[in-house]
Amino acid sequence: MSNDEKAPESARNAIADAALQPATRLVHGGYDGKTWHGFVNPPVVHASTVLFESADAHFHNRARYTYGRQATPTTEALQDAVSELEGAAGTKLAPSGLGAVTLALLSCLSAGDHLLMVDTTYGPTRHFCDTLLARLGVETTYYDPHVGAGIAALMRPNTKAVFLEAPGTATFEMQDIPAIVAVARAHGATVLMDNTWATPLYFKPLAFGVDLSIQAATKYFCGHSDVLLGTVAASERALPALAATHRQLGLHTAPDDVYQIYRGLKTLEVRLARHHVNGVAVAEWLLSRPEVTRVRHPALPSDPGHALWKRDFSGASGLFAFDLAPVSETALAAFFDTLTLFGMGYSWGGYESLAIRARPDLARTAVPWTEAGPVVRLHIGLEDPRDLTADLARGFAAMAAA
Numbered sequence: 001m002s003n004d005e006k007a008p009e010s011a012r013n014a015i016a017d018a019a020l021q022p023a024t025r026l027v028h029g030g031y032d033g034k035t036w037h038g039f040v041n042p043p044v045v046h047a048s049t050v051l052f053e054s055a056d057a058h059f060h061n062r063a064r065y066t067y068g069r070q071a072t073p074t075t076e077a078l079q080d081a082v083s084e085l086e087g088a089a090g091t092k093l094a095p096s097g098l099g100a101v102t103l104a105l106l107s108c109l110s111a112g113d114h115l116l117m118v119d120t121t122y123g124p125t126r127h128f129c130d131t132l133l134a135r136l137g138v139e140t141t142y143y144d145p146h147v148g149a150g151i152a153a154l155m156r157p158n159t160k161a162v163f164l165e166a167p168g169t170a171t172f173e174m175q176d177i178p179a180i181v182a183v184a185r186a187h188g189a190t191v192l193m194d195n196t197w198a199t200p201l202y203f204k205p206l207a208f209g210v211d212l213s214i215q216a217a218t219k220y221f222c223g224h225s226d227v228l229l230g231t232v233a234a235s236e237r238a239l240p241a242l243a244a245t246h247r248q249l250g251l252h253t254a255p256d257d258v259y260q261i262y263r264g265l266k267t268l269e270v271r272l273a274r275h276h277v278n279g280v281a282v283a284e285w286l287l288s289r290p291e292v293t294r295v296r297h298p299a300l301p302s303d304p305g306h307a308l309w310k311r312d313f314s315g316a317s318g319l320f321a322f323d324l325a326p327v328s329e330t331a332l333a334a335f336f337d338t339l340t341l342f343g344m345g346y347s348w349g350g351y352e353s354l355a356i357r358a359r360p361d362l363a364r365t366a367v368p369w370t371e372a373g374p375v376v377r378l379h380i381g382l383e384d385p386r387d388l389t390a391d392l393a394r395g396f397a398a399m400a401a402a
């Protein structure tokens with residue numbers, strides 16, 4: 001191990017009182033202002049070189065920080081805040097949410113291994129499995145999100161990892177997480193979950209036996225649609241391999257971005273509560289619309305995943321979808337082009353509302369897509385939902401007129 005690879009001691013300012021509520025932990029987690037001249041926020045440290053105090057410290061690599069890529073007070077503040085929120089043994093940062101997914105997968109898979117990946121995973125995650133992982137000799141099988149304990153039938157002797165994402169990208173299927181985790185763990189496989197939708201505020205993967213909890217911090221941790229970053233929070237048993245892979249890959253996250261995500265965490269609880277309420281309000285309104293054949297939102301009692309969501313999750317974010325009765329491309333385009341408050345953009349989790357056409361018909365392989373009409377994915381932001389439903393109503397009127 002070279003000098004620059006020595007892992008620094010954590011600057012962790014763990015909140016000792018485990019009884020604190022999540023909102024309090026978010027506000028006070030990660031960094032204690034009293035440790036740095038009383039400034040309530042952590043310093044934004046721009047650093048590659050870190051100077052040793054003496055030859056003795058240099059020869060024995062005796063220093064809290066030794067290399068900017070390894071750790072700074074800024075990266076540690078975010079890592080520690082996320083670890084506290086996730087209930088994790090440790091957290092590593094990646095330059096994007098997709099980077100966090102690929103870091104986590106690379107930390108637990110080798111040539112000759114088999115991966116079970118949920119069919120409803122985020123598209124670029126699937127692309128990584130089908131390209132780089134395949135090139136490295138890892139075979140991926142996509143499984144039905146509704147598989148539950150039936151995943152046992154898909155396990156092979158070389159199945160080393162099982163990956164979940166709930167609810168599923170674009171179509172919002174819930175998974176029976178405890179049932180899948182039980183089978184995977186009995187088999188000795190590492191369990192990974194992309195938990196970007198709920199965030200660890202509304203679902204805590206590690207408390208359910210997941211080993212690697214992945215968050216596209218780009219979304220709700222950030223909250224303002226202006227920073228890309230990813231986090232992977234690990235259980236005790238998964239942390240050594242995660243930390244080693246992070247070091248081997250030379251991943252680094254820029255200090256200003258890290259700081260913005262740390263800052264975003266402080267308001268996560270209030271923002272998410274509003275996304276939840278606004279999202280449900282718009283989803284309920286859509287249920288009453290004649291153009292809409294189905295609303296895909298697990299917090300709605302009519303959703304097939306509602307019982308699982310209610311059992312395991314404590315809230316919903318602002319992302320969901322609805323199916324339209326079959327319409328022409330022209331009419332669908334008129335709907336989107338008429339919206340003024342909803343922007344057409346992919347990356348969600350910010351303060352603003354978004355609408356895009358989802359294409360599950362092009363993505364799924366384990367479960368063939370059979371729905372006839374188009375799927376529209378909405379992100380409901382922090383606007384007043386009455387203005388948002390009025391905007392959608394104008395879109396539906398334009399669709400009918402086209």
Ligand SMILES: Cc1ncc(COP(=O)(O)O)c(C=O)c1O
Nearest residue numbers: 096097098122196216218228229
């Ligand atoms: C569920 C999910 N995971 C991961 C990502 C990737 O995040 P990033 O854009 O930061 O790479 C996204 C992005 O949309 C996502 O929706």
